[in-house]
Amino acid sequence: MQTKPFEFLQRAYDLDLTHSQWQSEVVDGLSALFPAAEARFGFVYEFENGAISLPHAHHSPDGVPSSLVGDVIQELGSNHKAETARLFDTIQCSTLSKRLEELEANHVAQLFRENGIVDCAAICAGNASGMGFFFGAFLDAPTTLQASFRRRWLAVASHLAAIRRLHVTLSGSDPLENAEMVFDPEQSKILDLRGSAQTPTTRERLRRAALNLDQLKLATVPDDERLSRWQALVAGQWSLVDVFDSDGRRFVIALANSPEGQKFAGLSQKQAQIVWYLLQGHSQTFIGYELGLSQSTVAYHLQRARQVFHALDDSELIARIGTLLHGESGSAHLQDLEILVAVDRPDSIPDDLPEALRETLTMILSGESPKQIAMDRGVSIKTAQNQIADLYRRFDVNSRHELVARLKSQ
Structure with a gap:
């Protein structure tokens, strides 16, 4: 069979x-x-x-x-x-x-x-x-x-x-209790949102993904096409899963399931994930499928990574990482990359910052614009701008240049 x-x-x-x-x-x-x-x-x-x-x-x-x-x-x-x-x-x-x-x-x-x-x-x-x-x-x-x-x-x-x-x-816990989104396919609407799924941008992205998955189950399209449209993750962060409550009602839920990867200076979490798959020899098309990202988004984040490591293309990016780690060209695993510190970056980011601000600060130091930060973190541009303004207030600065200088002086 x-x-x-x-x-x-x-x-x-x-x-x-x-x-x-x-x-x-x-x-x-x-x-x-x-x-x-x-x-x-x-x-x-x-x-x-x-x-x-x-x-x-x-x-x-x-x-x-x-x-x-x-x-x-x-x-x-x-x-x-x-x-x-x-x-x-x-x-x-x-x-x-x-x-x-x-x-x-x-x-x-x-x-x-x-x-x-x-x-x-x-x-x-x-x-x-x-x-x-x-x-x-x-x-x-x-x-x-x-x-x-x-x-x-x-x-x-x-x-x-x-x-x-x-x-x-x-580990045996109830998936519904851990869900960051609960979608009712009968009503075609979201019933609950929690955690990082609550932003308007993420809400719409998860809603569309749940609708797409539910439609694929009823579709008569070829199996390979159904598989290609069902990406392993949504925005590199969530898995969509069918669950049933005690009354037998079916829901599509989103569970946080981002692949673990080391964070290191100069790259955001999503950029680090993409670089890890690149180092394993995967194409941009497959990386997009694995993380639930468009190919243009993958290409954008790889471009940012190349800028951090001053590489002209992906091959040079891999070679530079290998050179920094081992003194010679070659592939390297992401768990080794935590020892790398990007040039002209502060040595550390304050530990007492909320996680959202830590991520935003890392992206600011990588040179990302508010629009790019919003896309990378799955939030609205207004949210990204508010978080940048919050960082400026916390460090009593008025620009990125002043922010970098303040962090270096600490």
């Missing part, structure tokens, strides 16, 4: 499932993609400092032995920490035979050969938060996945990474 991505994800977003139930549901659904595979398996994982741990036993409808999964993970974690990060600290859909050769993970390749495994198709849903999901299918011949297949299931993997974060952050 063919696995349809949109329908598969609707089942995967069931937050009533336990961690192990969700793992089994996802593995069984993805297994249908590779009916001719010799064996299929999957597991949720936690990843830190190059080491992988499995909070639950892996699931395999074909009985892949735990010893083999454990041996591979132990080998990767013990001897290939940097390479392991490139496998599990990102989102990807690929086959592993070529990847293992590129990463020089020869002992893992040898383990595969000893067990008669020629190749392994892999769908990895990882992110900077250090948690993810991995699915593998053992193949009896070297395989190249078609580009259309990879695009489709790469998009699915971005959703799986978001769902995995939700399961961990909610």
Whole structure:
């Protein structure tokens, strides 16, 4: 039976499932993609400092032995920490035979050969938060996945990474109680707004996204188009999920689910998120899908990041970050970037500022205009202007130049 991505994800977003139930549901659904595979398996994982741990036993409808999964993970974690990060600290859909050769993970390749495994198709849903999901299918011949297949299931993997974060952050609590927006699809209106979702701009953005998702469930458009229109996040901050109350009424709720990323001087949180995905080798199109941003918004934030690091293009941005971190060109992971301090920026931002003002101040110091700050933070221009004025009053200054000078003098 063919696995349809949109329908598969609707089942995967069931937050009533336990961690192990969700793992089994996802593995069984993805297994249908590779009916001719010799064996299929999957597991949720936690990843830190190059080491992988499995909070639950892996699931395999074909009985892949735990010893083999454990041996591979132990080998990767013990001897290939940097390479392991490139496998599990990102989102990807690929086959592993070529990847293992590129990463020089020869002992893992040898383990595969000893067990008669020629190749392994892999769908990895990882992110900077250090948690993810991995699915593998053992193949009896070297395989190249078609580009259309990879695009489709790469998009699915971005959703799986978001769902995995939700399961961990909610930890069994009621999703409705944690929702920042509650939308009633029957009445096509928002019933409740909380937290950062209360600004007029964000309210309208979430309302449109909820309407779009609800319409896709009833649409007769092709499944790939439905998937492309259902982005993993809204504005890089919220996941939309169906929930039911005790009376069986369905609601679409927005849950805060921003990917974790280190903050560092000169870049806003959203810019840091985008840079992290860029460092993982993802295109601007995929970054936009993953974070629920337009491609023009992604391009704008990358332009700001290039200005901070004095880079002419994205390749030079990656190279400059690698040079600053390691003394040579190369990729770098975002968790390392916290040691970087942008040129001509104050050494620190006062800790006693409210979070909204801290974010606004960071963007001011990056040279963003009130309009750009509003777009970046998902607030109205008037709100951004009021927060800038509040900062000027707090520091008793009248301009950005005076504000930077005041911070440097403290």
